[in-house]
Amino acid sequence: MTEEIRIPIPKGLPESLKMSREEFEREARLLLACKLFEMGKVSAGLAAQIAGVDKVSFLHLLSRYGVPAINLRDEEVDREIEASREL
Helix, strand or coil: CCCCCCCCCCCCHHHHCCCCHHHHHHHHHHHHHHHHHHCCCCCHHHHHHHHCCCHHHHHHHHHHHCCCCCCCCHHHHHHHHHHHHCC
16 A cells, blocks of 8 residues: 655756656655665665665665665664674
8 A cells, every 4th residue: 555745846847857757756756765764764675665666676776875775773783793703
């Protein structure tokens, strides 16, 4: 099940970016998905759904926007470092 939202944009914005309306909408969905994923608000799977692509494709597309595919919080990094020291 999906819902739709409407976001007003300046008239002619897609054309000024040399994009079709469909390309602009696709890019906007991808940007939203990337940002929500980067902020830790959604999982990679849900972000991929928002973007309208499969999970593997989404993870590859993240680099296009400088978003790491693995986003560990400080506590998680500390735990990983501690665990590696115990090996």
